[in-house]
Amino acid sequence: MIEFKEVYFKYPFEDTYALKNINIRISKGECVFIMGSNGAGKTTLIKHINGILKPTKGEVWVNGKNTKNFTVAELSKIVGIVFQNPDHQIFASSVYEEVAFALRNFKFDEKYIENKVNETLKFFSLEKYKEASPLFLSGGEKKRVTIASVVCYEPEILVLDEPTVGLDLKQRKNLVNLINELKKMNKTIIVVTHDIDFAIELANRVIIMNEGEVLKEGSISDIIYDEETLRKANLIQPIIPQVVTKLKLSISSKKIITIEDFLTNLEIILKNVKT
């Protein structure tokens, strides 16, 4: 379980707080999406989960551990974070070595590492690059390498910062499948994204951030029908809620999220259109 208790955070030499009064609880097995405009503080927030950043005021607790009292290495074994920019971590001479890096640091034995890396590479369709230099892969391939390099050590909590950027449709579906698998294994998953359709597919809960504060917290349907919050967070309202809102139904429309929902409820919808 992750808990933020009245967390304030200020970067050194900055005058304003990058995080203000953050109170969040994330239970084991939840899949939580964090969204919000550029500079809202999403990356700053997730860097608190494995103790890279420590709160200026307040506390962050991860599985009953106050992050203040543990090193990043200790917390990282529980919390795997995949960062926004693959270029900020790729360094090894081969894709294999890159993926094995964390496993080596956490001192798994070589046999286990070999199996695990091969399995992970296969899952991300990266086997053919096993011996290739990761530096010269395409953007989406690099992204996959970085996700693979964290997923492979099976952290209990997985944090992904903008994981869908640069992925094509097939790889995106692959990622959705992976996250669904992990959800089944009761892993906690936190995703930072601007991609609301991705959230619709996976989120148990959505946290919207704005200017370092939590603007709104709720289910995906709470969010996609809240035009004001979406506007503040610079998110586009998906097409189905847009249509449903325009129709001005006389019944509650919150259950209608996807095209499938729309079609199965078409009869009810048409009956309840206000004229």
Place this chain on the structure above:
Amino acid sequence: MLRPENFIYRPKDTVIHRLDPRSKFYYAFLMLVLAILTIDFNLLLLLLLFTLFPILLGKILKQVLKAIQSSLFFLALIFIINFIFSLNVILALALVIRFLILIISFLAFSLTTSIDDIALSFYKLRFPYDFVLALTLAYRFIPTLFKDAVNIVDAQRSRGLETQKGNLIKRVKNFMPVIIPLLVVAIRRALNVAEAMESRCFGASKRPTNYYELKIKFGDILLFVASTILFIIVLAEILGLVKIAIV
């Protein structure tokens, strides 16, 4: 630790920030020359006093103090080494003050002058455009590079990289996962900038025009005259023509 934030210009609207970079440079340069020419404790103290004006007027005291704080180690080292070799407290202190003058007058210039103004001065002094541009770009990318470094260290530590423990060989080895991405990112960025510049006709003209112009104002003349007078007086004292006593 040396933090680049302490050495980097931030826009502010003060008398000192508005001065022409050339007159500020002239001032900093004279202070530097004087500090090196003399080893007299009284004189150095006087010079130190003078370096305070631009710091206070330019409202950069906080940054300067932070910078001094991060060089405390060097200052202590200078003091200790000189004291051991000369057994003379005054001399050791004088050398510390000399170092302080060098830092402070350099900061008075660099913290209040934007790189664009510095580059423009070079350009006006007939330096080639390529040189001026390279200077600007190099300077501009220091903070970016620093941010990259922070992010890279964060990413690798999140994957269990240990940067604090181990013997020297191990530490150097553990440094590779940080150094390599940093170099790659820097080179990539340089190539991107080059492409972006070329696609905007860089190189089409040997001496392109400028948007801003430099103008000598009253304050510049004042600073120029004041620092020249100070220079002459102190020089006179050094040469034994006059006598100044403070302490």
